[in-house]
Amino acid sequence: MTSRLLYELAGEDASLRFSPYCWRSRMALLHKGLEFTTLPWRFTEKEAIAFSGQGQVPVLVDGETVVFDSWAIAEHLERAHPDAPSLFGGAAGQAVTRFVNEFTDTVVNAGLSRLLVSDIYPLLHEKDRAYFRASRERRFGKPLEEVTANRDADLARFRQSLDPFRRTLAHQPFLGGSAPLYADYILFGSLQWARCVSALEVLANDDALLAWRERLLDAFDGHARRATRHHAP
């Protein structure tokens, strides 16, 4: 029995775990080599995580400690498990990784959301759909199906927004250097989000980022590669 629980966003199929932020936390737990159990959670199950004092996942219960927000979870894991492999490689690595986190949260995930939003909707549990549609249509100012109706230009813009990652990985195998660190899991979580919910290949087939993503799909005995997907390639 483990006392470590990770609440993750799930689809109608409880095994479909697609949140980019939950993927960050899951990869961080694997990196640390910690045992954990994941629990599926839906957008409208606010009472299930009310103990965390807020209403979003990921939520980590680590023994007596409750932590929410993927960045706070990574910081907690680094502090609470200092003898396990480091996620940041020191204080400076942690500080600079925060920039990767903020860039990905804003530029990358905003770009992906625009590409994926109508693919996500039918995968949600029925009880989540009204909330999702209303909140996303408010964000985009139009029906979900219209957001993704002409994705070509948005896809080109999204791919271009990854240029700084591409250029970095032209010099080193991982964002963290010779081996993956939390900086890698940040971007990987976003690509895994896309991979789990959509048939759209968000990376072009000649994109140098593909090889990097393959390495992370292989990590931890192919853990992320085995994830439930609702669109096979």
Added chain:
Amino acid sequence: MTSRLLYELAGEDASLRFSPYCWRSRMALLHKGLEFTTLPWRFTEKEAIAFSGQGQVPVLVDGETVVFDSWAIAEHLERAHPDAPSLFGGAAGQAVTRFVNEFTDTVVNAGLSRLLVSDIYPLLHEKDRAYFRASRERRFGKPLEEVTANRDADLARFRQSLDPFRRTLAHQPFLGGSAPLYADYILFGSLQWARCVSALEVLANDDALLAWRERLLDAFDGHARRATRHHAP
């Protein structure tokens, strides 16, 4: 007498040093606490740095070693002067800082170039002007004066592109954490470029980045604050 020389891009006024990349190297040398002499260099003085095997600055001559390219210079300084204060705070910090470097080279500096290019031209030595006009007009596909004719939209876009920095600095005083590291000098170099050549204030007067920039202008006894500017605020 120091044997350490930094070749920097200069204007007609040899004391005007405005290259964002040269500012990175200068701040890195100051951070390391190393003595150095700077030498003014103009775009067309290829023979003066031919010894480096290429035609751009910054070029650092550090004893017997010649290094060009701001990133390579930072790596060299870190490796060659390990007992001086670290620029990266370790291997992971260095790897992740590379992403900050690539983001700034592409997104930030491309955005700034579009805002500054017509202000730079009249500050250049007469012998550099034809080269500069031709190369930049080829890049932008229009006369310099047209590039900056309506800068409001470009300025808004540039300011928005800094959001990931702004969000990072909402959590910590420097990109490097509690004290400045090379990641800070990367972005600072870009803002110093703007500050030296243009009356345009590229940061809005309520931008949280202003306080961070002030701290870096104060660093090293106000070294960067004393830089020659051709447009007082």
